[in-house]
Amino acid sequence: MISEFDIIGRYFTRPARSAVLGVGDDCALLRPRPDRLLAISTDTMLEGRHFSAGADPFKLGHKALAVNLSDLAAMGADPRFALLALTLPEANESFLENFSRGFFGIAERFEVELIGGDTTRGALAITVTVIGEVPQDFALRRDGARAGDDIWISGSTGEAALALANLEGRVQLSPAARAACEERLHAPEPRVELGGRLRGIARSAIDVSDGLLADLSHILEASGVGAELWLDKLPRSSAIASCANTGIAQECLLAGGDDYELLFSAPPFKRAEIDEVSGDLELALTRVGIMVPGEAKLALRDARGEPVPLPRKGYDHFA
């Protein structure tokens, strides 16, 4: 049986590039740049909660890092380093081989160094901690939104949740729609470049992991503003738009979660700049509402401006 130290040595040790010291000591050592703030976040994925038993290990490795990079993107931070705490039921070499390929595939694409971690034996669980850098005064916080800001969303929401609804038999998707939605669920793409480009443009930002309404509410609460969200303007992927069960499709769109798009606010005079970013990145950026004065309340409106009742807001592990 392969040992704990062999697992780390064989699958998770790459030479340190910019770290002073990487995997293999009591701590990793980093030399931060003096003009940058460090942005740090951590996220856990559990078998049976965030993914099913038998999930593709390559995609698990990808997603475990992707969801954390999404937090850095939402802060406007450039990814630099990651730590991986991996709990495994057994030292399965095929799992480790594929998991590490998925992990390092996205790590190398975004120039993230794995600098440390921990390996323990138990039910499959993955906790990743990421560290990024952001120039001082340019971090995209949740508390910066102001009344009058446009509300923007990247890409589109709802497909990951629609994949789950299909797996649970609550909707019936076409093979093409199903493939598109499952790719969003299992191999999300963090909006890292977008986060970097929004520095100096967006006043507030969050990544959509709990669901569009829930995450917008987090911005409202932190910023002390209200919002109007325009239902008909929300970008819909073809899978969402063509779903026969429009009730479930709309719930996925508004409250699905696991989207990893960026939801952000910016003053109206930034519209041209944002359109330019959208063109450069070949990524849809859609204006879907406006921040309004007053308490942190969210109003959803249809195409005629009429209020639409709000569905449940998002996912809560303990609700």
Added chain:
Amino acid sequence: MISEFDIIGRYFTRPARSAVLGVGDDCALLRPRPDRLLAISTDTMLEGRHFSAGADPFKLGHKALAVNLSDLAAMGADPRFALLALTLPEANESFLENFSRGFFGIAERFEVELIGGDTTRGALAITVTVIGEVPQDFALRRDGARAGDDIWISGSTGEAALALANLEGRVQLSPAARAACEERLHAPEPRVELGGRLRGIARSAIDVSDGLLADLSHILEASGVGAELWLDKLPRSSAIASCANTGIAQECLLAGGDDYELLFSAPPFKRAEIDEVSGDLELALTRVGIMVPGEAKLALRDARGEPVPLPRKGYDHFA
């Protein structure tokens, strides 16, 4: 039922002190000091592996941070920040209250700020990531030992493992010995002040978590030196010294693990300084061997200098 956001808000949110931004955004934000390296480490504790079901939540909160602070101490780093990824089977408020008191008790003693984390639902698991600072060129690495260095150990080893042996019925301890050993097992004291004082004194250091022999071997492999370890010089607590089963006591002493003492090497001309540190901290620091030239091999010797066979070296989660 209390929600995920209430758990974070009620039990794990304290005002940011030196962090630019603490709990509550996509990332925490830190402003590092220009003349310091950052030291980072992460460790997971699982129910059924690192602790038993029904373990005292106050002590779990303490230990989850303590074992990570021990890694910073072994690097000579001053603790600054922590992130907590907590997986809970249910939002039990009594558990959360006591766990967070244990966590913040040691956090405040060592001026550690909790700046972020994640809460998920599942089998009880705790992953803590810690961040400390160390002046450039003063980090205590594993690869700095040289032939001729004295080998030192703080405190004494073996009591945590002896507590486990007692719980498993392999030894019978007196009530006093049992209490002392269980305190070491469940509420270890990280040698944070010692780590700081050893900067500029020790050439290499590691914390004893896998067992004295295993952790000394890590230094030998990283440094490319051998070692002689003097069995009769190893400090023995009264519980270890008075244990009727001398075979098990010796195995605990050498290979028990979970000790969180610092094992370090230093050149002989530092002996007086090390004795002074010992006096200042009221912590035994004992010279227990010497680094020798040649391959990374460890020789254990008795009082007459005769070789003693090595027991199993330490704990491996996948062995």
